[in-house]
Amino acid sequence: MTRLLIALFFTLSLFAQTRPIYYLLWFDTEDYVDHASDDAALRLATTLESMGVQATFKVVGEKARRLEKRDRRDVINALARHDIGYHTNLHSIPPAPASYQRILHPLEAIEEFSRREEPGLRDLQRIFGVLPSCYGQPGDSWGPAANVALRRWGVPVYMDDGNQVGLNGQPFWLGGMLYIFNLKGFTLRPDINKPETLPATNRQFNGMVDLLRGKGGVIQTYFHPTEFSATEFWDGVNFLGGAYTPPEGYRMPRRRSPESAEAAYRALFDFVRHVQSIPGVKIITARQAPLLFQDPLQPVAIADARRQFQTSIDIQGPHSAADQLLALLGLPPQYVDGPVARGQSSVNGATLSRMMFDRARLDAIGYIQTHKRLPHTVWAGSERLSLPDFAATLAGDTGSASVEVRKGITAFERHVAADTDKTYGWVIHPRGFAAPELLEQARLQAWTLKPARLR
Numbered sequence: 294m295t296r297l298l299i300a301l302f303f304t305l306s307l308f309a310q311t312r313p314i315y316y317l318l319w320f321d322t323e324d325y326v327d328h329a330s331d332d333a334a335l336r337l338a339t340t341l342e343s344m345g346v347q348a349t350f351k352v353v354g355e356k357a358r359r360l361e362k363r364d365r366r367d368v369i370n371a372l373a374r375h376d377i378g379y380h381t382n383l384h385s386i387p388p389a390p391a392s393y394q395r396i397l398h399p400l401e402a403i404e405e406f407s408r409r410e411e412p413g414l415r416d417l418q419r420i421f422g423v424l425p426s427c428y429g430q431p432g433d434s435w436g437p438a439a440n441v442a443l444r445r446w447g448v449p450v451y452m453d454d455g456n457q458v459g460l461n462g463q464p465f466w467l468g469g470m471l472y473i474f475n476l477k478g479f480t481l482r483p484d485i486n487k488p489e490t491l492p493a494t495n496r497q498f499n500g501m502v503d504l505l506r507g508k509g510g511v512i513q514t515y516f517h518p519t520e521f522s523a524t525e526f527w528d529g530v531n532f533l534g535g536a537y538t539p540p541e542g543y544r545m546p547r548r549r550s551p552e553s554a555e556a557a558y559r560a561l562f563d564f565v566r567h568v569q570s571i572p573g574v575k576i577i578t579a580r581q582a583p584l585l586f587q588d589p590l591q592p593v594a595i596a597d598a599r600r601q602f603q604t605s606i607d608i609q610g611p612h613s614a615a616d617q618l619l620a621l622l623g624l625p626p627q628y629v630d631g632p633v634a635r636g637q638s639s640v641n642g643a644t645l646s647r648m649m650f651d652r653a654r655l656d657a658i659g660y661i662q663t664h665k666r667l668p669h670t671v672w673a674g675s676e677r678l679s680l681p682d683f684a685a686t687l688a689g690d691t692g693s694a695s696v697e698v699r700k701g702i703t704a705f706e707r708h709v710a711a712d713t714d715k716t717y718g719w720v721i722h723p724r725g726f727a728a729p730e731l732l733e734q735a736r737l738q739a740w741t742l743k744p745a746r747l748r
């Protein structure tokens with residue numbers, strides 16, 4: 294009896310500390326070449342609905358328009374009963390988002406992203422009757438201009454997979470967006486072509502749940518409806534390596550046999566039933582996600598920020614580097630973008646006069662309040678400080694008559710990927726494509742990077 298009570302006590306105290314584990318299932322609904330993928334989307338949506346599972350279908354603008362043109366109200370309605378996200382206007386028709394963003398000034402890239410991508414978002418809104426809950430790039434064609442445009446449109450979540458930016462394999466805030474992205478050890482896809490591996494995949498899922506027990510976290514699975522109707526990607530056969538094929542020349546991907554399609558569906562549905570069977574795991578959509586995380590604007594302890602910035606400018610607890618800088622400037626918690634360039638310091642001496650530094654501080658405040666963005670350079674008369682040097686100098690300012698100029702070290706940049714073959718290796722990008730400019734932009738926008746903490 295006593296042993297039973299002890300066991301009960303431990304079970305109860307475990308529950309008391311438990312943060313939720315959330316599971317997201319999403320489908321990039323993009324194949325506007327092969328009609329068979331319409332039926333695959335329908336089958337996925339209706340079966341999951343009958344299982345009581347709400348998924349997120351990230352739809353491409355061109356796909357939605359074709360569903361409408363072909364009068365597939367059945368597909369549109371079935372998807373609309375799930376959550377609808379956005380997955381670009383044209384997906385694989387060149388130029389891809391990273392291609393057109395990388396050659397533009399970051400502020401121009403925002404306007405160009407809007408010009409190219411907003412029409413598809415509005416079409417989705419008209420066709421599905423709802424503003425998409427999230428956005429994700431085609432392939433790995435990520436770029437930071439999306440963040441600002443999405444915020445303007447009222448789309449709060451960036452949900453995809455990619456390795457350009459990441460934070461400990463769990464959701465994070467970047468550019469004012471909730472990122473469900475780069476969930477390294479917490480992205481799991483059952484092999485729908487090898488149903489015999491399902492028990493191992495289920496065990497892998499259990500292992501992820503065990504790792505998150507107590508502290509909580511997010512696990513995701515993603516597929517494309519076209520994977521259930523075809524054995525190759527629709528865009529690989531039409532847009533490989535940046536090639537353009539006009540609609541009248543579209544080639545169909547190789548289709549699955551009915552038996553192979555059935556086996557694929559069964560593998561996914563069996564896996565999702567396993568997910569449903571695990572206590573403490575809650576299946577959610579992108580639309581629900583923002584409500585499940587703590588407010589990203591938390592008051593910063595100035596003394597902590599001061600200490601942090603003098604050694605290295607880094608994320609501290611739930612605070613981004615930008616949050617901490619605003620606190621040091623005496624500004625209230627608010628979201629502001631990172632700088633658009635890397636400034637260079639040109640201060641001649643080791644110190645600045647009190648009067649000059651105070652002017653610089655006020656100038657920085659003015660810039661931030663006007664542009665809602667961090668300046669890359671802060672002027673002290675005709676001399677200037679790069680943003681990191683200004684931040685470190687500000688943190689070290691003791692109020693004395695002369696202010697010691699310090700060198701700022703931005704540690705948060707380590708969360709951005711290096712420029713390698715794999716960073717932008719999507720087969721639809723032109724062969725050998727790289728976008729070091731966008732990774733540099735990511736490092737600058739990482740001033741706003743911080744963990745997204747579950748409620």
Ligand SMILES: [Zn+2]
Nearest residue numbers: 321323431432
């Ligand atoms: Zn896609």
